[in-house]
Amino acid sequence: MAPGRTHLKSTPMPDTIASRSGQVPGIRGDIRGEKELQLNEHTLSMRLERVAAHVPAGARLADIGSDHGYLPVALMRRGAIAAAVAGEVALTPFHAAERTVRENGLEERITVRHASGLAAIEPGDGITAISICGMGGETIRDILDNGKTHLSGQERLILQPNGGEQPLRQWLMENDYRIVCEELLRENRFDYEIIVAERAGPVMYTAEELYFGPLQMQTRSPAFLFKWQHRLRHKQQTLASFARARQAVPEEKVRELAREAGWISALLA
Numbered sequence: 001m002a003p004g005r006t007h008l009k010s011t012p013m014p015d016t017i018a019s020r021s022g023q024v025p026g027i028r029g030d031i032r033g034e035k036e037l038q039l040n041e042h043t044l045s046m047r048l049e050r051v052a053a054h055v056p057a058g059a060r061l062a063d064i065g066s067d068h069g070y071l072p073v074a075l076m077r078r079g080a081i082a083a084a085v086a087g088e089v090a091l092t093p094f095h096a097a098e099r100t101v102r103e104n105g106l107e108e109r110i111t112v113r114h115a116s117g118l119a120a121i122e123p124g125d126g127i128t129a130i131s132i133c134g135m136g137g138e139t140i141r142d143i144l145d146n147g148k149t150h151l152s153g154q155e156r157l158i159l160q161p162n163g164g165e166q167p168l169r170q171w172l173m174e175n176d177y178r179i180v181c182e183e184l185l186r187e188n189r190f191d192y193e194i195i196v197a198e199r200a201g202p203v204m205y206t207a208e209e210l211y212f213g214p215l216q217m218q219t220r221s222p223a224f225l226f227k228w229q230h231r232l233r234h235k236q237q238t239l240a241s242f243a244r245a246r247q248a249v250p251e252e253k254v255r256e257l258a259r260e261a262g263w264i265s266a267l268l269a
């Protein structure tokens with residue numbers, strides 16, 4: 001085996017899986033406000049830069065839902081990781097990731113697999129970190145839950161949900177993952193959360209901690225306060241429109257919204 005060569009092999013998936021992305025690699029990003037930026041394996045978005053910062057040096061990374069493969073390729077180009085798997089369920093981004101890896105001459109170190117979720121990880125990969133970014137929190141939760149057999153428990157999870165943070169944190173708690181780091185950043189008018197977790201035995205978070213993020217509640221960064229001020233205004237407007245509505249709004253929905261508005265008011269008080 002050549003120096004640095006990994007034993008990672010390609011795992012093809014049936015061609016019936018629908019392609020969900022049509023981007024050209026190296027030309028444009030595809031996450032919300034990143035559309036207009038020239039992002040690629042050399043220049044990551046600030047969002048992916050912050051994700052990259054949580055990948056331990058020398059990690060064997062599995063980037064699930066890798067799209068163009070920018071994150072593992074950028075990290076490998078910097079010498080920051082030892083090996084990587086880029087997993088993609090959709091054909092067009094899968095081929096885009098293959099191309100990014102090939103154009104950077106990294107086929108020996110990064111294996112691109114057409115696979116759903118954690119099925120991209122094989123036992124011999126020795127994965128030590130998993131990134132799942134740019135999807136809804138519920139989707140990330142489902143990927144983790146459906147792929148439990150692919151987790152050794154030793155991996156650091158670096159998760160960047162687009163919404164749905166609460167159910168994702170709930171899954172982490174129920175599966176003995178402690179949140180070791182949290183970040184909230186604002187880029188192109190969107191708020192992005194990054195949740196880093198490690199399996200460390202039973203951990204308990206309160207309902208508010210699951211909602212806001214246990215560490216973010218302590219840090220209270222300007223981005224965090226800005227996000228929740230904005231959310232509070234929105235929830236108050238929705239509650240007011242419910243009160244004016246001619247048709248009855250389900251009581252449970254109003255109660256839930258009022259409860260969340262109460263939590264946010266208390267947080268910001």
Ligand SMILES: C[S@@+](CC[C@H](N)C(=O)[O-])C[C@H]1O[C@@H](n2cnc3c(N)ncnc32)[C@H](O)[C@@H]1O
Nearest residue numbers: 020065066067087088089090093116117133134
């Ligand atoms: C919006 S892109 C995010 C790309 C990249 N992770 C980032 O943050 O910039 C989401 C990608 O996840 C892929 N994806 C969604 N569900 C997946 C799954 N279950 N397994 C693997 N990839 C998935 C999609 O095909 C898409 O390419």
